[in-house]
Amino acid sequence: MTTPLVELRDISIAFGGVQAVDRVTVDLYPGEVVGLLGHNGAGKSTLIKCLSGAYQADSGEIFVDGKKVTINNPRDARAHNIETIYQTLALADNLDAASNLFLGRELTTPLGFVNEAAMEAETRKIMARLNPNFKKFSDPVSALSGGQRQSVAIARAVYFNARILIMDEPTAALGPQETQMVAELIHELKRQGLGIFLIDHDVHQVKTLCDRASVMKNGQLVGTVKVDEVTEDDILGMIILGKQPEKAA
Numbered sequence: 175m176t177t178p179l180v181e182l183r184d185i186s187i188a189f190g191g192v193q194a195v196d197r198v199t200v201d202l203y204p205g206e207v208v209g210l211l212g213h214n215g216a217g218k219s220t221l222i223k224c225l226s227g228a229y230q231a232d233s234g235e236i237f238v239d240g241k242k243v244t245i246n247n248p249r250d251a252r253a254h255n256i257e258t259i260y261q262t263l264a265l266a267d268n269l270d271a272a273s274n275l276f277l278g279r280e281l282t283t284p285l286g287f288v289n290e291a292a293m294e295a296e297t298r299k300i301m302a303r304l305n306p307n308f309k310k311f312s313d314p315v316s317a318l319s320g321g322q323r324q325s326v327a328i329a330r331a332v333y334f335n336a337r338i339l340i341m342d343e344p345t346a347a348l349g350p351q352e353t354q355m356v357a358e359l360i361h362e363l364k365r366q367g368l369g370i371f372l373i374d375h376d377v378h379q380v381k382t383l384c385d386r387a388s389v390m391k392n393g394q395l396v397g398t399v400k401v402d403e404v405t406e407d408d409i410l411g412m413i414i415l416g417k418q419p420e421k422a423a
């Protein structure tokens with residue numbers, strides 16, 4: 175295989191007496207979706223927060239395109255084209271999709287005025303690629319469904335050249351149709367060559383959406399498997415028992 179897009183190597187982080195993440199190594203290739211699974215408190219969010227710049231690991235290394243990088247804050251992460259879509263989406267409710275997409279990075283006219291028309295045109299262009307059914311360009315995002323809000327957040331990340339996308343339980347609060355919409359978005363991002371870390375509690379969804387799954391338990395990595403080579407029960411076994419399935423071991 176080629177060089178991973180990103181590798182988290184031997185990452186550890188403790189909070190007081192709690193070893194939240196204990197020498198975990200995971201990696202991600204271009205066009206790949208890697209699911210992160212494990213019980214509540216297993217350390218999934220803490221691990222990826224070391225990549226998004228929300229936390230600094232106590233020890234361990236991060237490599238992007240094979241080069242060691244230092245990520246001390248979200249700005250460092252963004253400089254390496256790492257974007258995070260949190261469950262609590264950071265969208266401005268009273269603004270429309272285009273204003274949210276360009277929030278803080280507005281397009282301007284040569285005279286320095288905010289160029290609403292250009293921002294909407296760009297938003298329409300990227301939505302045509304990501305979510306062709308999206309029609310609510312002039313509504314405030316508070317009027318959008320959970321899945322539509324997800325697509326705005328994802329469009330924002332993609333527009334600003336995300337190559338590594340972190341999604342922490344993107345479908346946890348969504349109904350079946352909305353979940354399907356996000357699944358299609360993930361497929362589209364894969365086709366465009368992005369790498370995605372997907373934290374998800376739904377083993378069936380991980381089997382359908384992910385290429386590989388990394389399972390954590392009590393801060394440690396149980397193992398990483400190719401989803402085609404294991405059953406849903408194998409993955410559940412890894413989550414519950416904390417050991418690799420016999421065949422994949």
Ligand SMILES: Nc1ncnc2c1ncn2[C@@H]1O[C@H](COP(=O)(O)OP(=O)(O)OP(=O)(O)O)[C@@H](O)[C@H]1O
Nearest residue numbers: 189192193194212213214215216217218219220221
């Ligand atoms: N900021 C923090 N301060 C203290 N302890 C923390 C902090 N963040 C996480 N922890 C602890 O670290 C451990 C791992 O938590 P984490 O949120 O990473 O789990 P998770 O796998 O994402 O769980 P969930 O599925 O519930 O989201 C837990 O024991 C948690 O209480």
Ligand SMILES: [Mg+2]
Nearest residue numbers: 218219220342
């Ligand atoms: Mg979590």
